[in-house]
Amino acid sequence: MAIDETLLESAATENRCTLRWYQWDQPTISLGYFQKNVSEDADESWKYLARVRRLSGGGAILHHHELTYSFALPGSHPLAKLPPELYVAIHQPIIDVLAAHGLPVQFRGVSFRSESEPFLCFGRGDERDLIYQGQKILGSAQRRRRGAIVQHGSLLLLTSEHAPDFPGLLNLTGQTDRFQETFLKNLTVDFSNAISQALEFPLESQILTDEELAQSESLEKEKYSTDEWTSRKK
Amino acid sequence: MDQASLKFTKTHEWVGVEGDIATVGISDFAVNQLTDLVYIELPKIGSTCEAGKVFGEVESVKAVSDLYAPVSGEIVEANEALVDDQSPLSDDPFGAGWITKVKMSNPAELDQFMNADDYKKFCESEAH
Numbered sequence: 001m002a003i004d005e006t007l008l009e010s011a012a013t014e015n016r017c018t019l020r021w022y023q024w025d026q027p028t029i030s031l032g033y034f035q036k037n038v039s040e041d042a043d044e045s046w047k048y049l050a051r052v053r054r055l056s057g058g059g060a061i062l063h064h065h066e067l068t069y070s071f072a073l074p075g076s077h078p079l080a081k082l083p084p085e086l087y088v089a090i091h092q093p094i095i096d097v098l099a100a101h102g103l104p105v106q107f108r109g110v111s112f113r114s115e116s117e118p119f120l121c122f123g124r125g126d127e128r129d130l131i132y133q134g135q136k137i138l139g140s141a142q143r144r145r146r147g148a149i150v151q152h153g154s155l156l157l158l159t160s161e162h163a164p165d166f167p168g169l170l171n172l173t174g175q176t177d178r179f180q181e182t183f184l185k186n187l188t189v190d191f192s193n194a195i196s197q198a199l200e201f202p203l204e205s206q207i208l209t210d211e212e213l214a215q216s217e218s219l220e221k222e223k224y225s226t227d228e229w230t231s232r233k234k
Numbered sequence: 235m236d237q238a239s240l241k242f243t244k245t246h247e248w249v250g251v252e253g254d255i256a257t258v259g260i261s262d263f264a265v266n267q268l269t270d271l272v273y274i275e276l277p278k279i280g281s282t283c284e285a286g287k288v289f290g291e292v293e294s295v296k297a298v299s300d301l302y303a304p305v306s307g308e309i310v311e312a313n314e315a316l317v318d319d320q321s322p323l324s325d326d327p328f329g330a331g332w333i334t335k336v337k338m339s340n341p342a343e344l345d346q347f348m349n350a351d352d353y354k355k356f357c358e359s360e361a362h
Contacts, residue, residue: 033291033298034273057273058296081360083297084269111295126295142297 001030002219005055006212007072008143008150015074017201021188027064027162030054032121032141037231046162053230056141056152059121065158065168067184071195075147079199086151087128087140093194094138094155095130101187103169105130105137122156122166130155137169157184235328241344242353247304248328249347256305256344259332260292260323263357268294271320276312277334283309285343290333292320301333305343311335 003020010016028050031037034057046062071090073079079086091107098105112125122136130138140153158168158179170176196203208216223229235257240248246264250257265271273293283289283303290301312334316322322330338344348356 032293032296034275034293055298056296057293057298083267113295140296144297144299146300 001052001054001224002216003208003212004070004072004150004152005143005219006208006216007070008055008145008148009215010212011072011074011150012146012148015076016072017074017077017199018070018072019192019195019203020070020072021192022068022070023066023184024063024068026050027062027160028052030061030063031230032056032058032060033143035060035119043163045164049162051230052224053232054141054152055143055150057143058139058141059117059124060119061121061139061154062160062163062166063154064160064162065156065179067155067157067188068152069155069191070150070152072150073148073199077199077201080147080149083142083144083149084128086142086149087126089199090140090151090153090195091128091130091138093198094191097187097190097194098169100190103132103173103175105132105169107131108136120163120166121154122163132169132172135167135172137172235332237328237350240328240350241304241347242350242356243302243304243347244356245302245304247302249304249344250332251338251341251344254338254341255310256307256336256338257332258304258334258336259327260301261353261357262324262327263360265324265327265331268292268297268299270295271323274316274320274323274333276314276317277303277309279309279312281309282339283307283336285340292323303336304347305336305338306340307336307338309334310337 007018031053108129108131111127121139129136138155140151142149142151156168157170159171235250240250242248246261248259248261271294275291277289285306288300289303313332
């Protein structure tokens with residue numbers, strides 16, 4: 001999360017566009033920015049998992065057997081003036097790549113909201129979610145700052161034992177044996193190329209600059225790892 | 235408020251002035267761009283704000299955006315009704331959707347803002 005905020009700052013101040021793919025070293029709940037962090041919202045199966053608060057909106061995500069992406073877009077890009085369209089601009093190439101890998105998913109096409117939204121994001125419904133046979137397998141959220149946007153999202157590949165109600169794409173398609181490092185690497189390369197082409201930004205593999213690394217470490221220490229931030233006691 | 239009497243920023247906040255008190259909100263253009271608003275965090279009464287700096291946040295569906303203070307000063311009122319119901323922001327952005335009132339410390343900051351006509355032209359250029 002600290003790196004994602006750093007990349008948003010780089011987009012806002014350095015005009016840098018970045019696509020990042022990552023996984024989590026332990027099952028983790030990420031809370032939406034405005035969500036309450038209260039134990040009564042937590043099911044027994046995941047109430048003791050690590051938690052972090054995101055910078056973006058939406059519901060909580062249980063990050064486990066998934067691929068997570070973040071995409072930082074500078075305000076100078078035409079899509080920055082049309083933030084809701086960025087969801088589609090990123091999700092469509094993901095649909096195309098998954099189809100090429102024999103995993104046909106589609107946009108949900110309709111949104112639904114209730115007075116009391118489910119705690120977990122994967123229980124909520126947005127028209128731009130990606131679904132397989134009605135089951136949500138990818139959702140995204142955004143943070144906008146000074147014209148720049150960071151959008152991140154989760155591709156649910158395998159069902160987590162901590163949230164069995166939300167099946168992974170590979171479970172739904174009977175392909176769980178594909179969840180291996182080579183497959184994940186191929187997916188991320190293909191996703192990156194397809195998104196780069198769709199959004200017309202050149203792709204160049206890079207590591208964080210020294211300044212970005214220092215900023216991320218500072219944000220991690222002073223913000224994202226603190227109970228004050230996670231519980232939003234400010 | 236009568237839109238013709240308001241001043242507007244490039245970040246789509248509006249300001250209405252009575253004496254040294256500035257009433258602040260976000261424009262209909264901003265609300266339309268944000269789409270359905272579901273949360274707002276208001277500035278705290280008694281706190282100070284600085285022109286151009288973040289003084290609040292809103293969430294439309296799954297997207298959190300910063301709100302920027304158009305003027306510097308002390309927050310003297312906040313529209314607490316918006317916390318439970320954000321619909322005035324979209325239904326009546328220049329009236330019941332006001333966000334906060336600021337006792338200005340530097341009214342000269344108002345000089346840099348656009349009037350309603352110029353702001354309309356600015357929005358048209360932003361939309362293209």
